[in-house]
Each structure stands twice: as C-alpha cells, then as structure tokens.
Amino acid sequence: MQSVTVKELRARLGHYLGVVGRGGRLIVTLGGRPMARLEPVGPSRPNGLPAELEERLWRLVAEGLITWEGEPTRLPEPSAVNRGPAQLSDLVLEDRE
Numbered sequence: 001m002q003s004v005t006v007k008e009l010r011a012r013l014g015h016y017l018g019v020v021g022r023g024g025r026l027i028v029t030l031g032g033r034p035m036a037r038l039e040p041v042g043p044s045r046p047n048g049l050p051a052e053l054e055e056r057l058w059r060l061v062a063e064g065l066i067t068w069e070g071e072p073t074r075l076p077e078p079s080a081v082n083r084g085p086a087q088l089s090d091l092v093l094e095d096r097e
Contacts, residue, residue: 001025001037002024002026003027003029004027004028005028005029009026020040026039
C-alpha cells in the first residue's frame, strides 16, 4: 500500500483521488506516523451494507467466530429528529436513562 504525506496529498489531491478511484489504497502520514487510510468506497448491496463489510461478516461466519440465525435484513433508514436547542442538563439526564 502506498503512503503519502498530508502535505503531498494536499498538493496533488486530484492525482491521489484518481489513484484511489482506480482501486488504489493510500496511507496518509503526518510527521511520519500513519493517520488515515484512503480507499475506494465499495458498492452497496441491496441490504444497505457496503459489499466489503458484508464479505467480511460472511468470512467471520465461515470461520465460526460469529453466527447468523436469520434472513438478511436491510439497515434502517437514517432519520433526523429536530427537537430544537437542548440544554446540557437535558442531554445528561437523557443519557442517564
């Protein structure tokens, strides 16, 4: 896997996005330490899971590390609830419930 510094990534972002778009994977480093990984986003399956995640889950099932006892399900659709501005105390009380 190729590594690139943050400075180089900023300077040549279009180039590196092209590399990732063609299936490449990059490790982004800052001060010589790995900070992030850039990789292509896999297509989603009908159940809403990214293909790569679904494949990893089935691999874990095959290895006997997890079990599956049901039919594939769809991920719930994300929803946003706007309750207006909340007080910190309200959030703490909600978290304790």
